[in-house]
Structures are given as structure tokens and as C-alpha cells.
Amino acid sequence: MPSNKAELAARLAAVRSGDSVRGLFFKSVLGLIQQHAGLAAPEAVRDGALGAAYSDLLTYPARDFLTLLYRAADALESALGPEDTVFHACGEKDVARFSTGPGMLIFGIISRGDPQKLFAGAQMGYSAAVSYGSRDYVPTSPTSGTLHMRRDMLPPAYHEGILTGALKVLGRSGTARATRRGIDSADYDIQWR
Template sequence: MDRGPVEGSTRAAGWAEQFAAWHLTERCLAATPEDGARGMFFQGVVGVVNFLQGEEAGAKCLAASGLKELNAAELYPVTRFLEMTAEVTRVLRPQLGDWEQALRYIGTQATVDFLASMFGRELMQAAAGNPWRMLQHMAEGYRAAVTYGERSVLWTGDHSARFVMRRDFMPAPYHEGVLQAALEAVGAQDVQVHGRQLSLLDTEYDVSW
């Protein structure tokens, strides 16, 4: 018996949430105690929730990480960031459409906040308004921001590149938002970013502008 489009869409949303939770849980299981990310990433994501849903929702998402307060420069276990992200996507999905859109949005907005920080201003200065420099400095700058993974850039044209991430814990849509926001911040136009998951923790992104 056909139960109608409303129940069908509700069921699909439920499966999407289960998939999202499984995806982030698998990444948590792959992490070690040495895998950490700086507090500025947590702050950026909480800031997105505060803006869209209010401070009460932001506090709830922070609580999901098991942290009570954040220091922008301090390293925290990446598993805490993933646990917080799972809650953030659950909270924002109804407003933004689906799990991938929620991830892409928080990646974009968290990057905008990051570029306004002390660390971000240094990156903007090093990029000097040049998209090529921005991508190269981003690949190098990750080493100071997280303790895991490797990033590299392969130039594929005058206005295109392939950004490769090895052993990175965030799903592809998050970094699609990150890369798009970073390039637009240095004036790149018509930015397109498409991620391909090579394995659970390895992704490559085709970037053009």
C-alpha cells in the first residue's frame, strides 16, 4: 500500500540521518588519541548554529562534543569534533535540506569565520588575493591546524586544480564548502568544487574558478 509522499519523505529523511550517524561513527573509530583539531574549528561550527538556530541550540551542539568551553588555539580530539558535527547536521538538516547541504554550509560558514581570525588573516595575507596561492597555503596550513592527514595540490589548468586529502576525518561536502569559501574570499569567481570519496578518509576535490 502506498503511504503517500509525506510518509515516504519522512522515511527517507530517517534513513539519511542513520547514514550520516553511521558515516561519522566510522570515522570516529578510525581516529587515534593523537588526532586533534584546533578549537577555532569548533568555534566556527558553533557560531553557525548560533546564527541559524540560536545560542541554546549552539550550546546543545557544543555539549555533544563533551566540551564546556573552547580555546581557539588549543588542540582537541577530532572525535569530539565529529560527535559535535553529527549533532549539528541533525539540528540543521530540516532547515538546510539534507545532511550534505548541512555539512557544506557549516564548512562554508566556519571558513568565513576562520578567515576573520588571527590564523585566517595570516593565510589571507600569504595568499595575497591569488587563488593558486590560497590553495597552496591551505595545503601547507593544515599542518598547523590539525595533527592528522596530508594535503596536496595538483594543478590541472590555468583556473583549475585537484586538491587531495589523505586521512582526513570530515566527509567530502564539508570540505567542498571550505574550499569554495576560501577561494571566494580571495576574489575567485564562479567557483566549482566537486569531491570524490576515494576511501573512508581519502578524498580528492576538483576545483575550478
């Protein structure tokens, strides 16, 4: 089943002029498409509309990244499953790539392997990746917390993938479950072991 284009349109409507995403996330999603759908798939998904090449540290329009995520859901459905599964996989892949590049400071020095410290620095981490939105983390126990995201139009399943992927980077396992508050806001309950 094709991805939800009505939801994509609503998310695109929430994007403001100047909202941008680092190129490494585009490259990571295109790499996931290539891995599961073949060498020619990234070009077919890009379809000339999303630019020819991306630089890891440069930023590109958030509208283009949203469009890429939904095209990835269409391209990867047969390999990975429904769109939320694809979005989750994209989020995990993106955070793994981020943690070895611009996010090394956050994952290595600031968090020192502690999920509480990592999620407490979520606003700083996301600010290194995107130009929009706010994130506020509230611990709820020694092994859980809630991350409140506002004005972030990416699908909740994508962020669930980022958050569980971040736990994997720290050598932990856990879950992140979104409670939607609107098209561009959600609360994420995170638990780990």
C-alpha cells in the same frame, strides 16, 4: 532525516589518538547552530559531551569535532537541508572565520589573492588548523586544480565548503567537487572564475 550515524561511526574509527582540531572551528559551528536554530540550540547539541567552552587557538579531539558536525546536521536540517548541505555550510563558515584569525598569513600574505598560491599552500593551512592528514595540490589549468587529501576523516561536503569558502574569501566564485577514495581520503577538483 537524521544524519548518517553509520558513516559517523566509520569516520570515528579512522581517528587516531592525538588527532585534534583548533577550538575556533568548534566555536564557528556552534555559532552557525545558534544563528539558525536559536540561542539554546548549541547547548542542546553539545549535550554536555563536548566540553563547556573552547579557546580559538587550543586544540581539541577530532572525535569531538566529528560528533559536533553530525549533531549540527541533525540540528540544522530543518533550516539548511540535508546533512551534506549542513556540512558544506559549516566548512564555509569555518574557513571564513579562519581567514580572519590564524589563517590571515596564508590568505593575505602567501596567496596574495591568487587561488593557485592558496591551494598550493593547503598543507600549511590545514596544518595550522588540524594535527592530522596530508594534502597535495596539483594545478590542472590557470583556473583549476586538484587537491588530494589523505588521512582526513571529515566529510567531503565539509571540505567542499572550505574550498569554495576560501575562493569567496579571495573574492572569487567557483566549485569544489569531491571524488571519494575511502572513508578518510578524497580528491577535490576545484575550479574558479
